[in-house]
Amino acid sequence: MTGPTSGTRPDEIRRHNRTALLRRLHVDGPSTRASLAAELGLNRSTIKALVDGLAEGGVVAERVPAQRSGAGRPSLLVLPQPHAAVVMTIDVRVEQVAMGFVGLGGEILGRDSWNLHHRTRDPGEVITHVVESAKLMADDLAVTAVGVGVSVPGVVRRSDGLVHEAPNLHWTNVALGKRLEAVLKLPVQVGNDSELGALAEHVRGAAxxxxxxxxxxxxxxxxxxxxxxxxxxxxxxxxxxxxxxxxxxxxxxxxxxxxxxxxxxxxxxxxxxxxxxxxxxxxxxxxxxxxxxxxxxxxxxxxxxxxxxxxxxxxxxxxxxxxxxxxxxxxxxxxxxxxxxxxxxxxxxxxxxxxxxxxxxxxLGRDAKLLGAAELAFEPVLERI
Ligand SMILES: [Zn+2]
Incomplete structure (x- = not known):
């Protein structure tokens, strides 16, 4: 989360506003500069400076909206660019693993899944398969992930991704977050599947x-x-x-x-x-x-x-x-x-x-936990793009 805007240095305020702008575009999609200014409570010159900076870095693009409202120059439409920030998302289920790459704005750019059996449910086997699949998909999609989110049907310690207990997987004290970080060389966030389902519904679904x-x-x-x-x-x-x-x-x-x-x-x-x-x-x-x-x-x-x-x-x-x-x-x-x-x-x-x-x-159906894990991975990413 970003901190308060009052009493902080100008660069901190700028970073706070930039994160708020990115979060708004990531969650709600394209919007005009004028709407963004009104919704975020920022003046138009501040929005312009922020959008110009993000456009320069390829994080957003701008175009003239198809439908004009009123006379005069139309406010430019700001669009998040999916490939500007991509996260890897993994949904470990009892009988299947689903994974994908999700771009800024929430679009699933590519996905893969495979069934789990007693033999392949071992955490080491799951990690090996994830790493192999991730490499193939990243090459195929020509993307580089900047973070990873994982959903697990069990009791998870959020601070370090330790799966304390996932009874239906027969996992106990599995350091899933640390083990994935070691092989993927990326920050990994692990969460409980239902909590991430709720997050996805709140950000992109019924709630x-x-x-x-x-x-x-x-x-x-x-x-x-x-x-x-x-x-x-x-x-x-x-x-x-x-x-x-x-x-x-x-x-x-x-x-x-x-x-x-x-x-x-x-x-x-x-x-x-x-x-x-x-x-x-x-x-x-x-x-x-x-x-x-x-x-x-x-x-x-x-x-x-x-x-x-x-x-x-x-x-x-x-x-x-x-x-x-x-x-x-x-x-x-x-x-x-x-x-x-x-x-x-x-x-x-x-x-x-x-x-x-x-x-x-x-x-969101079967995608809820996959999308929720992606949002978990995006949380720190939106603050540092
Ligand atoms: Zn019980």
Whole structure:
């Protein structure tokens, strides 16, 4: 984050304004000089100086807008240049690794993915494959990454990228950030997958206009990312968001975390498979296909009740205006999402008080965590371009 503008030296103010301008262009896309000046509260000569400097470095380009508004000289449109700053993004999932290169402005310039099996889930194997793929993709796209963001389905120490525990990957105390930095020779930021899903929805997805939101994702496990007052909620050490391990059914199924009846055991992928009459280890494609073709939606009644019950608790505790359901939940039938929304509205005190909590499926789908990890990598980059 950049510091306050008052009482600082002129070059610090300039750097602060430059970062704010870049962030605005990176997140919201092209804009006219006049709009940028108004939105950032800067005078036009300051904007001109900043844009001229960035254009000189090839970070932005300017052109006359296609549609003119009013008489006189039109304000020039400022466009971020995707290749001016490129980050590498990696989404480690339980059954797959997806990676890509994302340019300034958020465009995915290229991507690759491969399946993980028990044998290839070893951290060393994942790192080796990432390095090989990164080199091929960078050559192919003719880009050089300036930072790396990684999403991991586990408990991650943000300060150094240590994966404390990623149970579904069978990873414990993996120094993923340090190991990737050593081989990629780039700064690496590692974050929890649900937290990064929330970040992506906040910056580029369903929650752009929401300051208080919760992202719930079901991959193999269930996790949550929380943004309150526009900032990510962090617990001690940065560990937070294990909403899937909220106990909702005492005496229920044993969870690997040591508790019985966690929300994850009732609404995770295995629970969804049981509800659909599929084997618990059915491939993801089969689960999604079954959901898409589902005629007897009543099969999901029990699953939907547990999903709604957990969400009532989440909404009562965190008070979001918006809940975004991600990953596997994006394939839920509309009637299930409507049922869950209805239950939350009726049974959550907080939801009733604010006139209803909006519950939607993620528009970013499978890309949410990939894009969230890219934003994590961009945070320090925008300050030093
Ligand atoms: Zn648990």
């Amino acid at each position: 752009r206009a929401s300051q208080d939101m919760v992202y719930i994702s079901a991959d193999v496990g269930v996790g949550g990312g929380v943004i309150l007052s526009g900032a990510p909620l962090r617990g001690v050490g940065g560990y937070v968001g294990e909403l899937g391990h909220m106990v909702v059914r005492p005496g229920g199924r044993r969870c690997y975390c040591g508790c019985d009846g966690c929300w994850e055991t009732e609404v995770g992928e295995a629970a969804l498979c049981r509800a659909l009459g599929l084997p618990e280890d059915a491939p993801r494609g089969a689960v999604v296909a079954e959901l898409k073709a589902l005629e007897d939606v009543a099969k999901l009644d029990g699953f939907a009740e547990w999903l709604a019950l957990g969400l009532v608790n989440v909404v009562n505790v965190l008070g979001p205006e918006l809940v975004v359901l991600g990953d596997l939940y994006t394939s839920l039938p509309d009637s299930v999402v409507a049922y869950v929304s209805d239950v939350v509205q009726r049974r959550s005190l907080v939801s009733r008080a604010v006139g209803g909590t909006q519950i939607v499926t993620s528009p």
